[in-house]
Amino acid sequence: MARWEPNAPERLSRAALELFEERGYENTTVIDIAARAGLTKSTFFRHFQDKREVLFGGSTLAGLLADAIADAIADAPETASPLEAVACAMDAVGRAVFTAERREFSARRRAVIAAHPELREREALKGVALIEAVTGALRARGVPELSACVAAELGALAMKIGYERWIEVGGEFGGTARRTLEEVRAAVER
Known part of the structure; x- marks a missing residue:
């Protein structure tokens, strides 16, 4: 996925959910979530304060x-x-x-x-x-x-x-x- 594509928060939420299901919440990092969504860590933090918030x-x-x-x-x-x-x-x-x-x-x-x-x-x-x-x-x-x-x-x-x-x-x-x-x-x- 290209980084310029819209809906970054939704992409991050979906990526996080997939990773939490696959690896578990504790074994997933913000960097993992951003990479799965095709985004950067800084983009993640523009939308969410931590990995917990991505589901909320x-x-x-x-x-x-x-x-x-x-x-x-x-x-x-x-x-x-x-x-x-x-x-x-x-x-x-x-x-x-x-x-x-x-x-x-x-x-x-x-x-x-x-x-x-x-x-x-x-x-x-x-x-x-x-x-x-x-x-x-x-x-x-x-x-x-x-x-x-x-x-x-x-x-x-x-x-x-x-x-x-x-x-x-x-x-x-x-x-x-x-x-x-x-x-x-x-x-x-x-």
């Missing part, structure tokens, strides 16, 4: 997710409850990130993360950041603090379960996550 999309994906969540919650109908606004955010995340084209990559990524404590820790931190983004967006809508926190936590749980289901079964992420959110809501009300 770096700051670009985090920003995209946070923006999609905040915009969807802000744009939810005025009459939407906090959980309904969270469901709107799940739809937006599905359209922006969890597309049919990314499902196979997501399944492989999940397996690599599950095998490494350092990556599981990073995944958990990412989850906390998303909960904070949802809570902040709900507060900006005028939702009281406790209600915003509870809706964000329930939404995160539904999103996690919905993500697992989406990887296993396929289909549209937003619909899967919404159905899961309804199940979570029903379980809480019992």
Whole structure:
């Protein structure tokens, strides 16, 4: 692959995933990842701060997710409850990130993360950041603090379960996550 080709972050992510699967996370270096992608080490560090971040999309994906969540919650109908606004955010995340084209990559990524404590820790931190983004967006809508926190936590749980289901079964992420959110809501009300 030529170095000038577009989509360096995606190329690096795919290369890293392949190498982590082949050699293991611990036995793969940033130089290995860059070489597999046909790029340089400095290009890697322009997009990611370390090899762990390459599976989490770096700051670009985090920003995209946070923006999609905040915009969807802000744009939810005025009459939407906090959980309904969270469901709107799940739809937006599905359209922006969890597309049919990314499902196979997501399944492989999940397996690599599950095998490494350092990556599981990073995944958990990412989850906390998303909960904070949802809570902040709900507060900006005028939702009281406790209600915003509870809706964000329930939404995160539904999103996690919905993500697992989406990887296993396929289909549209937003619909899967919404159905899961309804199940979570029903379980809480019992």
